[in-house]
Amino acid sequence: xxxxxxxxxxxxxxxxxxxxxxxxxxxxxxxxxxxxxxxxxxxxxxxxxxxxxxxxxxxxxxxxxxxxxxxxxxxxxxxxxxxxxxxxxxxxxxxxxxxxxxxxxxxxxxxxxxxxxxxxxxxxxxxxxxxxxxxxxxxxxxxxxxxxxxxxxxxxxxxxxxxxxxxxxxxxxxxxxxxxxxxxxxxxxxxxxxxxxxxxxxxxxxxxxxxxxxxxxxxxxxxxxxxxxxxxxxxxxxxxxxxxxxxxxxxxxxxxxxxxxxxxxxxxxxxxxxxxxxxxxxxxxxxxxxxxxxxxxxxxxxxxxxxxxxxxxxxxxxxxxxxxxxxxxxxxxxxxxxxxxxxxxxxxxxxxxxxxxxxxxxxxxxxxxxxxxxxxxxxxxxxxxxxxxxxxxxxxxxxxxxxxxxxxxxxxxxxxxxxxxxxxxxxx
Numbered sequence: 183x184x185x186x187x188x189x190x191x192x193x194x195x196x197x198x199x200x201x202x203x204x205x206x207x208x209x210x211x212x213x214x215x216x217x218x219x220x221x222x223x224x225x226x227x228x229x230x231x232x233x234x235x236x237x238x239x240x241x242x243x244x245x246x247x248x249x250x251x252x253x254x255x256x257x258x259x260x261x262x263x264x265x266x267x268x269x270x271x272x273x274x275x276x277x278x279x280x281x282x283x284x285x286x287x288x289x290x291x292x293x294x295x296x297x298x299x300x301x302x303x304x305x306x307x308x309x310x311x312x313x314x315x316x317x318x319x320x321x322x323x324x325x326x327x328x329x330x331x332x333x334x335x336x337x338x339x340x341x342x343x344x345x346x347x348x349x350x351x352x353x354x355x356x357x358x359x360x361x362x363x364x365x366x367x368x369x370x371x372x373x374x375x376x377x378x379x380x381x382x383x384x385x386x387x388x389x390x391x392x393x394x395x396x397x398x399x400x401x402x403x404x405x406x407x408x409x410x411x412x413x414x415x416x417x418x419x420x421x422x423x424x425x426x427x428x429x430x431x432x433x434x435x436x437x438x439x440x441x442x443x444x445x446x447x448x449x450x451x452x453x454x455x456x457x458x459x460x461x462x463x464x465x466x467x468x469x470x471x472x473x474x475x476x477x478x479x480x481x482x483x484x485x486x487x488x489x490x491x492x493x494x495x496x497x498x499x500x501x502x503x504x505x506x507x508x509x510x511x512x513x514x515x516x517x518x519x520x521x522x523x524x525x526x527x528x529x530x531x532x533x534x535x536x537x538x539x540x541x542x543x544x545x546x547x548x549x550x551x552x553x554x555x556x557x558x559x560x561x562x563x564x565x566x567x568x569x570x571x572x573x574x575x576x577x578x579x580x581x582x583x584x585x586x587x588x589x590x591x592x593x594x595x596x597x598x599x600x601x602x603x604x605x606x607x608x609x610x
Contacts, residue, residue, distance in 0.1 A: 226280060226281060228283055282306050286362050303326050306329075313551060339372075358389065395422065441461045444465060461500060496541075
């Protein structure tokens with residue numbers, strides 16, 4: 183347990199990690215009153231250049247504050263080596279729990295085993311080695327959960343909305359994510375599924391934008407020069423989409439529709455103003471960060487979850503109208519404090535009255551990895567507890583339970599203003 187003063191630490195990686203402690207302050211800048219003997223949760227993100235991760239950190243720190251935890255933010259600069267080093271050093275720094283984003287699929291078992299060796303409870307988000315579930319015996323119960331949005335469904339929903347808004351006709355571009363990352367593979371699959379349903383649409387260019395506006399800017403400039411008659415650009419995330427919008431503005435291409443994922447404020451501002459922004463997927467970064475902290479808190483407190491609950495999709499919402507954009511910003515970004523009840527998310531604190539506010543759905547490994555053509559290794563068997571629960575219908579039954587326990591629903595007013603009128607998991 184961490185016996186130092188409460189602090190938020192940011193580590194910027196440039197070969198070795200540079201650690202900057204910020205003593206005695208909470209996420210909102212006020213003086214900390216946390217117990218210096220309180221447990222510590224590490225929040226590990228790849229970059230501060232992506233606005234979504236800033237929202238994740240904001241929610242994670244807010245949840246930690248409410249749950250009486252110290253927070254330690256680590257930025258690993260997209261380096262697997264730095265990420266592993268941070269986890270290996272975490273135990274000696276007094277870290278008890280960690281939310282990590284494995285830089286690539288292959289690294290996740292090593293990262294989680296390193297945390298397990300340090301006695302650290304861990305959740306992993308967005309990228310995970312195929313056929314490595316939190317229920318594997320090697321993790322000794324320390325892998326508290328793998329959580330992510332359903333990237334295939336989300337990108338399909340977003341791309342479908344964009345293509346409908348160009349009446350299903352014309353040339354389009356696709357800016358992809360980081361090659362080899364689970365999220366990039368899945369989002370591309372969702373876009374491909376949408377494209378198949380629009381025979382009048384021609385994909386004329388597809389390049390990686392590195393998931394950032396800096397990486398996307400030269401890529402989109404070249405693509406627009408080569409393909410000046412496009413009707414839409416579908417992007418891996420909103421940061422890439424902002425680079426696209428900026429490039430379109432410079433060329434006077436005001437009618438080109440742009441889609442992204444993350445629902446960052448800058449993208450929503452453009453949508454509200456009637457700009458190029460046509461559709462984005464809100465995956466609720468602040469909620470996501472805080473929910474992971476709540477699950478880590480429960481693991482640390484010994485709260486038990488079923489095997490099916492340790493590998494789950496979170497709900498998401500496609501925002502594709504100016505009215506929905508305005509309302510989402512009002513409900514989420516303009517809210518102070520954030521609209522989420524972190525204590526209600528914790529079963530250790532709320533018992534049978536737990537309320538995730540956003541629904542979640544268990545992941546069936548056969549379905550999940552099968553759809554991206556990742557067959558199980560020869561001789562591999564899904565851990566017995568997880569296999570048994572899935573065979574008994576846990577995907578549907580647990581999904582129904584989580585929908586019932588998404589009670590507060592702060593986003594209800596937003597959902598009704600979208601084209602679909604419901605979230606990805608059916609919340610209205």
